[in-house]
Amino acid sequence: MSIEVRNITKRFGSFTALNNVSLEVRSGELVALLGPSGSGKTTLLRIIAGLEFADAGSGQVCFNGEDVTHRSAAARQVGFAFQHYALFRHMTVFENIAFGLRVRPRAERPAESEIRRRVAELLKLVQLEQFEQRFPSQLSGGQRQRVALARALAVEPKVLLLDEPFGALDAKVRKELRRWLRELHEKVPITTLFVTHDQDEALEVASRIVVMNEGRIEQIGAPDEVYDRPANPFVYNFLGNVNLFHGRIHEGLVHLGNTAFAVAGHDAAASVPAIAYVRPHEIKVLSRPNGVGSLPALIRYVNSAGPLVRLELERADDRGPFSVELTREEGRGLALQPGAQVYVELKNLRVFADDYSI
Amino acid sequence: MFALASKEQSALPGFRVTLAYSVVYLGLIVLIPLAATFLKTASMTWPAFVEAVTSPRVLASYRLTFGTSLIAATVNVVFGLLVAWVLVRYRFPGKKFVDAFVDLPFALPTAVAGIALAAIYAKNGWIGQFMDPLGIKTAFSPLGVLIALTFIGLPFVVRTVQPVLEDLEPELEEAAVSLGASRWETFRRVLLPPLYPSLLTGFALAFARALGEYGSVVFISGNMPMKTEITPLLIITKLEQYDYAGATAIAVVMLIASFALLLFINLLQKWSLQKTRG
Numbered sequence: 226m227s228i229e230v231r232n233i234t235k236r237f238g239s240f241t242a243l244n245n246v247s248l249e250v251r252s253g254e255l256v257a258l259l260g261p262s263g264s265g266k267t268t269l270l271r272i273i274a275g276l277e278f279a280d281a282g283s284g285q286v287c288f289n290g291e292d293v294t295h296r297s298a299a300a301r302q303v304g305f306a307f308q309h310y311a312l313f314r315h316m317t318v319f320e321n322i323a324f325g326l327r328v329r330p331r332a333e334r335p336a337e338s339e340i341r342r343r344v345a346e347l348l349k350l351v352q353l354e355q356f357e358q359r360f361p362s363q364l365s366g367g368q369r370q371r372v373a374l375a376r377a378l379a380v381e382p383k384v385l386l387l388d389e390p391f392g393a394l395d396a397k398v399r400k401e402l403r404r405w406l407r408e409l410h411e412k413v414p415i416t417t418l419f420v421t422h423d424q425d426e427a428l429e430v431a432s433r434i435v436v437m438n439e440g441r442i443e444q445i446g447a448p449d450e451v452y453d454r455p456a457n458p459f460v461y462n463f464l465g466n467v468n469l470f471h472g473r474i475h476e477g478l479v480h481l482g483n484t485a486f487a488v489a490g491h492d493a494a495a496s497v498p499a500i501a502y503v504r505p506h507e508i509k510v511l512s513r514p515n516g517v518g519s520l521p522a523l524i525r526y527v528n529s530a531g532p533l534v535r536l537e538l539e540r541a542d543d544r545g546p547f548s549v550e551l552t553r554e555e556g557r558g559l560a561l562q563p564g565a566q567v568y569v570e571l572k573n574l575r576v577f578a579d580d581y582s583i
Numbered sequence: 584m585f586a587l588a589s590k591e592q593s594a595l596p597g598f599r600v601t602l603a604y605s606v607v608y609l610g611l612i613v614l615i616p617l618a619a620t621f622l623k624t625a626s627m628t629w630p631a632f633v634e635a636v637t638s639p640r641v642l643a644s645y646r647l648t649f650g651t652s653l654i655a656a657t658v659n660v661v662f663g664l665l666v667a668w669v670l671v672r673y674r675f676p677g678k679k680f681v682d683a684f685v686d687l688p689f690a691l692p693t694a695v696a697g698i699a700l701a702a703i704y705a706k707n708g709w710i711g712q713f714m715d716p717l718g719i720k721t722a723f724s725p726l727g728v729l730i731a732l733t734f735i736g737l738p739f740v741v742r743t744v745q746p747v748l749e750d751l752e753p754e755l756e757e758a759a760v761s762l763g764a765s766r767w768e769t770f771r772r773v774l775l776p777p778l779y780p781s782l783l784t785g786f787a788l789a790f791a792r793a794l795g796e797y798g799s800v801v802f803i804s805g806n807m808p809m810k811t812e813i814t815p816l817l818i819i820t821k822l823e824q825y826d827y828a829g830a831t832a833i834a835v836v837m838l839i840a841s842f843a844l845l846l847f848i849n850l851l852q853k854w855s856l857q858k859t860r861g
Binding site: 272275276297298299301302303304305308309311313314315327328329337373376377379380493 | 591752758760762763764765773779
């Protein structure tokens with residue numbers, strides 16, 4: 226089922242949590258709502274679920290083109306998973322999962338044998354078959370979240386909404402569950418929307434990412450799209466590591482210290498302050514100037530543990546720090562010692578005029 | 584538990600000191616006075632004891648005291664839960680005042696409460712004048728006793744349930760609603776079960792308090808033998824007649840009965856805690 230959100234605004238007192246947000250999620254998609262805390266991503270998710278309602282007169286939420294803006298959460302048939310699981314502590318895993326089936330009106334309630342069959346099926350899906358008689362307090366965090374997902378799936382929701390599903394888990398379990406969630410989505414391809422503040426999680430799991438900030442959507446796109454072509458400095462900063470170079474744009478060239486680089490799209494600008502963004506792996510380190518455009522820099526620190534060589538450098542002109550990642554191959558021919566002078570070539574420079582406040 | 588017997592090193596020292604203190608303290612404050620009651624009673628002969636604690640007037644007072652105490656505690660469980668719920672879940676003007684009001688029955692001298700209740704529920708009182716034409720006699724009837732006992736027991740339930748209710752995340756309700764549960768199903772299946780232990784505690788406290796209550800009841804009950812005479816009053820009456828052994832005999836029966844009931848409630852609570860562990 227597709228989800229459409231049109232011009233939704235939500236204020237809490239004087240704080241604007243969502244500012245005229247519109248979003249479309251196609252049927253069967255796995256979409257991440259990514260943003261820092263306070264960006265409105267959870268509020269948007271809760272409005273879609275019907276746990277929160279948009280400001281009066283501000284817009285619509287549609288499922289498959291049908292307006293559900295004023296429908297209750299119970300009537301929307303969405304599956305919702307909470308960051309802290311919200312499992313019913315006095316019920317076993319089995320009863321937690323069966324809850325949504327047991328509370329149905331008598332006429333629609335499945336028979337006990339059917340409930341047993343469904344719960345067993347879901348326990349198998351979340352790989353917790355042997356835990357059905359345990360209580361939530363006897364499970365690990367990752368297991369609890371899987372129970373919460375099974376419980377949400379038990380009512381056969383049209384849409385699955387996950388609020389920071391792995392937020393309360395430790396790093397290793399998070400990684401496992403990311404892969405697990407993607408696999409789950411392949412097996413049960415219902416429209417899924419999940420909130421996260423973890424860029425790696427969004428990039429790894431989602432088929433599309435919605436980047437949010439201060440109640441607005443900054444960019445929507447596939448993971449490689451938002452990573453390689455960020456729409457603005459905020460997205461650049463938020464997704465992945467990035468280096469900032471302060472300089473000026475003048476007639477299609479960006480001047481960083483004494484070096485000028487050609488950049489597209491800024492032909493008309495006449496000497497305005499600018500910030501250039503470069504990812505650490507998009508910088509080439511040279512032992513001598515390349516003649517067309519390279520910045521002199523000093524090596525401050527070298528870390529060659531792991532598959533990549535990480536360098537901390539400092540510009541020779543304004544001493545601005547930046548970092549570089551090289552493969553071991555690339556690093557081999559260079560004398561990488563702290564204090565050594567090198568030259569860097571910036572391969573994929575994105576320049577934004579410096580009037581954008583972050 | 585075994586630290587007393589063994590000399591193992593513990594990360595939480597001080598067990599012996601605190602245990603010794605607890606035993607001495609409980610002994611001085613609770614056990615010794617109670618033991619004195621039993622000792623005094625022991626000065627009676629067995630037939631005299633049986634005679635003292637099973638006379639019709641005494642039996643009637645047991646029925647009234649235990650009966651109204653149980654009903655009052657039950658009423659308090661229902662309405663105390665409601666009050667606690669409103670205080671925890673809703674915001675409204677004057678909420679702090681309402682919250683403070685709940686404790687008043689604790690603070691008020693019980694005689695004051697009794698006089699006030701008697702005045703209100705008497706035939707010509709504010710509420711009594713409307714009840715009387717309906718044929719409902721409140722003051723000077725068992726119903727009056729029930730009202731007084733309900734009044735003094737309310738804070739126990741509210742104050743034991745309130746913190747537990749505050750700990751129940753609103754997400755639990757949201758989860759239930761998003762799974763399609765109605766308001767009633769959410770209350771019955773999600774909210775109520777975690778509250779059972781605290782409701783039982785509140786019930787036990789309100790019940791125990793009602794059993795021993797004297798001050799507020801004597802004013803509203805009318806103290807008619809066989810009808811509205813509570814056991815604590817009977818004890819006072821015996822004392823006034825210098826029948827100390829007779830008074831302590833009734834006290835001993837009340838003590839044993841209360842202890843048995845409270846122990847039962849505690850076991851029930853332990854059992855319900857196990858069911859709602861986590």
